[in-house]
Amino acid sequence: MADSQLFCVAEERSGHCAVVDGNFLYVWGGYVSIEDNEVYLPNDEIWTYDIDSGLWRMHLMEGELPASMSGSCGACINGKLYIFGGYDDKGYSNRVIISLIQECSKIDETYIWEKITDFEGQPPTPRDKLSCWVYKDRLIYFGGYGCRRHSELQDCFDVHDASWEEQIFWGWHNDVHIFDTKTQTWFQPEIKGGVPPQPRAAHTCAVLGNKGYIFGGRVLQTRMNDLHYLNLDTWTWSGRITINGESPKHRSWHTLTPIADDKLFLCGGLSADNIPLSDGWIHNVTTNCWKQLTHLPKTRPRLWHTACLGKENEIMVFGGSKDDLLALDTGHCNDLLIFQTQPYSLLRSCLDCIGKNSIMLESQISLLPPKLLQQVLKKITFWAAANHREEQRVQKEETENKYQWISSN
Secondary structure (H helix, E strand, O other): OOHHHHOOOOOOEEOOEEEEEOOEEEEEOOEEEEOOEEEEOOOOEEEEEEOOOOOEEEEEEEEOOOOOOEOOEEEEEOOEEEEEOOEEOOEEEOOEEEEEOOOOOOOOOOEEEEEOOOOEOOOOOOEEOOEEEEEOOEEEEEEEEEEEEHHHOOOOEEEEEEEOOOOEEEEEEEEEEEEEOOOOEEEOOOOOEOOOOOOEEOOEEEEEOOEEEEEEEEEOOEEEEEEEEEEOOOOEEOOOOOOOOOOOOOEEOOEEEEEEOOEEEEEEEEEOOOOEEEEEEEEEOOOOEEEEOOOOOOOOOOEOOEEEEOOOOEEEEEOOEOOOOOOOOOOEEOOEEEEEOOOOOHHHHHHHHHHHOOOOOHHHHOOOOHHHHHHHHHHHHHHHHHHHHHHHHHHHHHHHHHHHHHHHO
């Protein structure tokens, strides 16, 4: 098999869903721009990334296929991928769709989508760009941008636009909805105290312990940099958390990922002055301090990407755009950026060393015990794939720069 096939990568995209389960990163949905048209990625494809070998693979999906969408909210519980909300050619969605992903990675099977239709309770109104906390086998959704009928208007909704003839209103939410995956029941918790965040979309969230954190997002023309949490046991809001020291810029379309019992990793987004961001910050919830990371690449901004936690607390950032999507929607990406947040284990470091120097160690690798040999062979593949993709990326950048130089002259 040619390197170009073996080392293939999921297509460029933004506004997609990504989750990690076991040794695999799963990517579904999103959109890309082709000749000024927004094209949704196929709804019958899901891509898997083997964290150990670094190889991507596309799987077909069957069953009750969801619409091809962007801005959906994806989460994984007990080997099942749950997709809720999103936006497609027909408008906003409020359906829940699941696919069993755990077993299909082990055998050559097609993934099956299943719409949840026999649920109890009232689901949220249709919306996209919302966020989700996973806690005690429950999916807890917050915020998002979507539509409501006149009879559904509440204080949790900040109106942006309206069709008075059809009595439909569009705007931002700050309501909380729960889907219990065991009982397949929708309900809204009784918020018992605290000041809730203002309505927003394109924000981000993360769970630490029993607290669901929210950072940033957009409402109307305002992007925010406020941090809040909701206690997921007592259902009380923290109010805006007072930060000690410097804070990240106001932003939307960023990610927030838990990396320790008391730390959150913030990555990228679009700033209040519409600049794509490439910065990274770590927030310590014990000291309420933000610390900016200085070793991240400054030339590779990302917004409306995904960021998932790997097996050794590395952050895997996939896709997104390097351009301001509101002005120049052409910079969708498909490279996987891996940020190391703590030292790797000794085994991981040794495997990486062997993988990077496999040619020099070729005569000795075959002498390893079988179980260790399998791990080493995966790491050799991982670094071969990484080097191939980096060469392809550099060649693409050189071609683009050459084209830009010719155009400007």
